[in-house]
Amino acid sequence: MERESRLAGTVRPGGRTAKVRAAVLQATQDELVERGFDGLGMDQVAARAGVGKTTVYRRWGTAARLVTDLMTELAEQSAPPPDTGGIDDALRANALSVLGAVNDPRLGATFQAVIAAATCNEEAATALRAFYTRRIAEWAEVVDAAVGRGELPEGTDGPELIRAVSAPLYYRLVVTREPVDEVVAERAAARALAAARAGAFIGAPGG
Structure with a gap:
């Protein structure tokens, strides 16, 4: 998942409706960072955005x-996977982009708030799932290209390989609450790549 862009300072063209949406989503992210999902109130978001509550x-x-x-907006802002020319560099770029996102003071706090909310709120879980499904699918195209070049075995499951790169990072972030640094990220990418080259990701998940 490519380093996700901060919402701050971005206003899509399209007149007042687009500006209202940008202001409200900016305020939503601000409130998530400061108060978490449980403290996210519609009235506070409206006041912070300078928008009427009824709107x-x-x-x-x-x-x-x-x-x-x-989460939809953050996914749309995310840059596409880079054209690195090789699967080694691509998976390393993927791991480092996740690292950059989770360690970013604002964006990391946003993800942690939504991840926490997803454990008990189905709508939050759906939003989080949609975000990562989209990002994983975009990065899986890099894996498919590597298979086409003969860098990985035929039948390698792209989404599963991408999940395997970031899984150790999120485990440390969410479960054990350990620091996640560049060494951890690069090792995660290297180990996932070694497993992929050995055929560990051939076939459908659970197959």
Whole structure:
């Protein structure tokens, strides 16, 4: 998952509607960072965004739907995987991009808040799943290209390989609460690549 862009300072063209959405999503992210999902209130978001409460309630309805729209926006802002020319560099870039995202004070706090919310709120879980499904699919194209070049065995499951790169990073971030640094990220990429070259990711998940 490529380093995800901060929402701050981005306003899509399209007039007042687009500006209102950008302001509300910016405020949503600010509130998530400061208060977490449990402290995310529609009224506070509206006040912070300088938008009428009725507009926020009418367009989004619930705090969970604000988070869903925020995750959609973050996914749309994310840069595509780089054309590195080789699967070694591509997986390393993937690991380092995840590292950059989770260690970013603002973006990392956003993800941690949504991950925490996803454990008990189905709408938050759906938003998080949609975000990562999209990013994994984009990076899986890099794996498919590597298979086409003969760098990886035929039948290598791209999404599963991409998940394997970032899984150790998120385990440390969310479960054990350990620091995640560049050494950890590069080792995760190298180990996933070694497993892929040995055929560990051939076939469908669970097959």
